[in-house]
Amino acid sequence: MMAPSDSPSPGSRVPSLCRHFVVFGTAGHIDHGKSALVLALSGTDPDRLKEEKARGITIDLGFAHFEAAGVNVALVDVPGHERFVKNMLAGASGIDDVLLVVAADESVMPQTREHFDICRLLGVSGGVVALTKTDLVDEETLELARLEVRDLVAGTFLEGAAVVPVSAKTGAGLDRLREAMLHLARQASRRPAAIGAAARLPIDRAFTVKGFGTVVTGTLVSGSIRENDGLVLLPAGRPVKVRGVQVHGHGRPAAGAGHRAAVNLGGVELADVARGDTLATPGAFEPTRRFDVVLTLLPSARPLKHGARVRLHQGTREVLGRVALASAREGGEPGAGLPVLEPGHEAYARIRLEGAAVLTRGDRYVVRAYSPPLTIGGGVVLDPHPPRGATRSAAGRRRFERLDAARQRDAESALDEAAAAMIEERGSAGLAASALVARAGVAPAALGATVARLVERGLAVSADDVLAAPDVLGWLRERVLADLAAHHRKEPLSEGVPREELRVRLFGRASPAVFSRVLGDLAGEGAIVARDRVALAGHQVSLSPEESRAKAVIEATLKTSGLRPPDAAALASAAGAPSAVVERVIALLVRQKIVTRLDTLLFHTDALAALKADVAALKRGAAEPPRLDIAAFKDRHGITRKYAIPLLEYLDRERVTRRIGEVRIVL
Secondary structure: OOOOOOOOOHHHOOOOOOOEEEEEEEEOOOOOOHHHHHHHHHOOOOOOOHHHHHHOOOOOOEEEEEEEOOEEEEEEEOOOOHHHHHHHHHHHOOOOEEEEEEEOOOOOOHHHHHHHHHHHHOOOOOEEEEEEOHHHOOHHHHHHHHHHHHHHHOOOOOOOOOEEEOOOOOOOOHHHHHHHHHHHHHOOOOOOOOOOOOOEEEOOEEEEEOOOEEEEEEEOOEOEEEOOOEEEEEOOOEEEEEEEEEEOOEEEOEEEOOOEEEEEEEOOOHHHOOOOOEEEOOOOOOOEEEEEEEEEEOOOOOOEEOOOEEEEEEOOEEEEEEEEEEEEOOOOOOOOOOOEEOOOOEEEEEEEEEEEEOOOOOOEEEEEEOOOOOEEEEEEEEEOOOOOOOOOOHHHHHHHHHHHHHHOOOHHHHHHHHHHHHHHHOHHHOEEOOHHHHHHOOOHHHHHHHHHHHHHOOOOEEEOOEEEOHHHHHHHHHHHHHHHHHHHHHOOOOOOEEHHHHHHHHOOOOOHHHHHHHHHHHHHOOOEEEOOEEEEOOOOOOOOHHHHHHHHHHHHHHHHHOOOOOOHHHHHHHHOOOHHHHHHHHHHHHHOOOEEEEOOEEEEHHHHHHHHHHHHHHHOOOOOOOEEEHHHHHHHHOOOHHHHHHHHHHHHHOOOEEEEOOEEEEO
């Protein structure tokens, strides 16, 4: 592991012969010999601070490693003192297995239990127990300590773990302990190895190396980091570039998931980096201040009230927040709300943070009481970016239950079901496919395949880059058909509903892509005709006998009147029909482009076409572009200013003429 005095130079790069990489984190009470044991196992003293040397206790995280029989074992040494449990949490977040250290002369102590509880809450699934300081006790005391350890781990992931008596001072038991750790390391990796997974490295240390600049260290949770990668520092969102990578002190072209790595960064000063930040693939993770969880309260904790302030620990980050209890996980009454979570029980909850955290679905977290800062519980993230809305309701509980049930399936099914729930709750607004990366934990490289699988399984419909639930699209289809049928009954002269009007009225909150997908599907099936106006297929304008007579009269009158059409009142008189009928007929003629409205005047389209042709003909044989003024235009067409002004403005809009001052040039 790169230390502040090490230089991440290309010359230090050596090939690795190790087939297995595993990270062990120590856990245990203060002064039970964790650091001494790490030194004895690896030859590296993890206590690097002057204050640690002076006081004889571990204050901050320490790191060491050893290699044997093709296995590279990284060791994260954590402080045991209760005042430094938050530092312990920062180290525990990136471990594969725990090295639970219990001094034989004192046996199980308060921080032994707290550290062990933390490992359980973080989902650590394997480990070894080291009974240290065996040189200070007799066989009877050693056996008593062994029995107390077995009681502690009974019914947990360490129930069948090796319990190895050892002395860092004499070296007794060290070989057996190493072999137990190596045996565990050779087992199948417990880290998910998603192909194309986003890089994610929670930072536990940051320092500078002379000549190289800023260096950060941590355990790579997912993905890989390579030289020259462009990454982002979260939650600040600062872009950085990878200058170099080291794994256990040796330069390498890349580090993969599960490796403890040191990364030399360009584009960032040391002052801009801190423990708790995350180094990640750009666009793969989005900081959040609100997320939904399953929360487990430890049996040793006090009852937790709704709205209680807590200290949240996730990855290497600590953030203050408040817990909004939704309902008990088992046996809760829908919509009742949970006022208090009792010790040893679980609840669905929403946690609101006072600062940003970088989370994704399935992440483990720990909560400690605000004061005194004792570990009280933890759990798993169900949704890192939930929608705003009530959680203490029947609908809120159903949502929690669905997300919770989804996570208990195999990895692919869990992902699909969680994504389906997130898509469905978005309704007609749909969910951007790209949001599945940050919210559902989809590997960026697997996004296309995931979307295709969701569509194939009938869990989503794709509308460009937006996903919507099939039931939502079905409901929208029915609304469109029903609305068009009602419109045709109410307005038989209408050729259909204007496309934008239909979108606003029925799809006001919907994604435009969803609207287009619904109309495209219906048109493709022959159910509707969708152009500027949308109508049911087969719909034809239906005129009453009175409307048919009025239409014929109005059309003929406007055609014969040319560029001097009568006003609306004269048209109504000529048609011999009520003004309401005349207005409907005129609107139809305008939509059918038989008539054009210019200001308050109505012109037959044929008359306007003849006018455009007549004016354009002025250019024939002319050496220069012809000019028209209002007087000449009036005289040429035998009309008054009432007609001339709107007609000239029409010619300008049609790009037949261009106005320059008081005259027009024929284009």
